[in-house]
Amino acid sequence: MVTGQFRVEIPPGTWMEEVSTAWPNARFRLLTGVEVDDGAVELGETTGAEAAEASAAVGEHPTVSEFETLYATGDRVLSQYRTADRTLYDFLESVSVPPEFPLVVEDGWLECSITASRERLGQLDRTLAAAPVDYQLTSLVTAPESAQLLTDRQQEFLESAFAAGYYSIPRERSLTDLASDLDVDPSTASGVLRRAERQVVAWFLTSESDSRRG
Numbered sequence: 001m002v003t004g005q006f007r008v009e010i011p012p013g014t015w016m017e018e019v020s021t022a023w024p025n026a027r028f029r030l031l032t033g034v035e036v037d038d039g040a041v042e043l044g045e046t047t048g049a050e051a052a053e054a055s056a057a058v059g060e061h062p063t064v065s066e067f068e069t070l071y072a073t074g075d076r077v078l079s080q081y082r083t084a085d086r087t088l089y090d091f092l093e094s095v096s097v098p099p100e101f102p103l104v105v106e107d108g109w110l111e112c113s114i115t116a117s118r119e120r121l122g123q124l125d126r127t128l129a130a131a132p133v134d135y136q137l138t139s140l141v142t143a144p145e146s147a148q149l150l151t152d153r154q155q156e157f158l159e160s161a162f163a164a165g166y167y168s169i170p171r172e173r174s175l176t177d178l179a180s181d182l183d184v185d186p187s188t189a190s191g192v193l194r195r196a197e198r199q200v201v202a203w204f205l206t207s208e209s210d211s212r213r214g
Contacts, residue, residue, distance in 0.1 A: 003115045005139040008128065009108060014087045015061040016105050019054065024107040026054035032101045034163045039063075039084040041162075045102075046077045055079055068169065080168075111138075154196035157182060161193060 010017040020028055026048040033042040046055040055077035059067030063085040071078040088103075088110075104111040114124065121140075128135040150158065160182060165172025173181075179189035 002118050002121055003113055003139075003141050004121045004124070004137060005113050005141075006111070006124075006128070007136040007138055008110045008112070009133040009135065010105065010110050011087060011133060015058065015063045015083060015085050016088070016110065017108050019057050019061055020105045021108045023048075023050060023054035023057060026050055026106075028054070028058075028105040030101060030103040030105070032162065033089070034159065035086070035089050036082070036163075039082060039086055040089060041080070041082050043078070043080050043162075046079070047075055049075060051075050051077045070169070150196055150199055154192055154199070157189065157192045158196045158200070 010020070012018075016028070020026070026046055029045040029047070031043045031045055033040050044058065046058070048054065051074075052072065055069070055072075058064055058079065059081065063083050065082050065084070067079060067081040069077060069079050100113045100115060114121065116124075125137060161167060161173075161178055164178055164181060166175070166178050175190060176186050179186040182189055184192075
């Protein structure tokens with residue numbers, strides 16, 4: 001497997017393009033996203049000196065609804081929201097390559113890492129070359145199997161919990177209900193989720209520390 005780092009110009013008319021170009025000094029990170037019938041539910045982070053204003057602009061965009069600020073400091077805002085804009089997901093689906101979160105958006109450009117076979121990355125490269133947008137392949141690295149952050153089971157449980165509303169405020173699905181959905185007992189569901197959450201939090205804090213040092 002190979003990991004490719006891509007930088008892609010965001011098509012005009014999308015909330016990512018409009019908000020990021022209006023606030024070019026802000027950095028938007030899409031930490032995770034789940035498709036729903038009328039769009040997607042996403043967890044995003046905005047950083048920079050104008051983080052509060054730029055994050056508010058996301059919530060005010062016509063395609064964004066149910067916007068909620070989860071955490072905020074002077075230069076960092078964490079928020080959850082629903083968007084009717086499916087452009088990102090439709091594009092990734094068209095090339096049959098899932099995104100690897102976080103996705104980073106700055107001033108009209110999307111940066112993402114994609115791990116796939118060389119053949120699949122070659123297909124993506126050809127698709128981007130034929131698309132009416134600019135793009136750059138910034139790096140190509142052979143990825144060891146041990147580089148995966150979560151096990152398949154941890155990822156399945158975490159994605160199911162997020163999609164079911166287990167992390168919503170207020171919570172829309174209890175641990176007991178979620179365990180029933182996954183056909184396991186509550187203690188098993190809790191254990192798998194706690195290990196997955198610890199991995200994600202440890203990775204996030206490490207990457208945040210590294211980015212600040214950088």
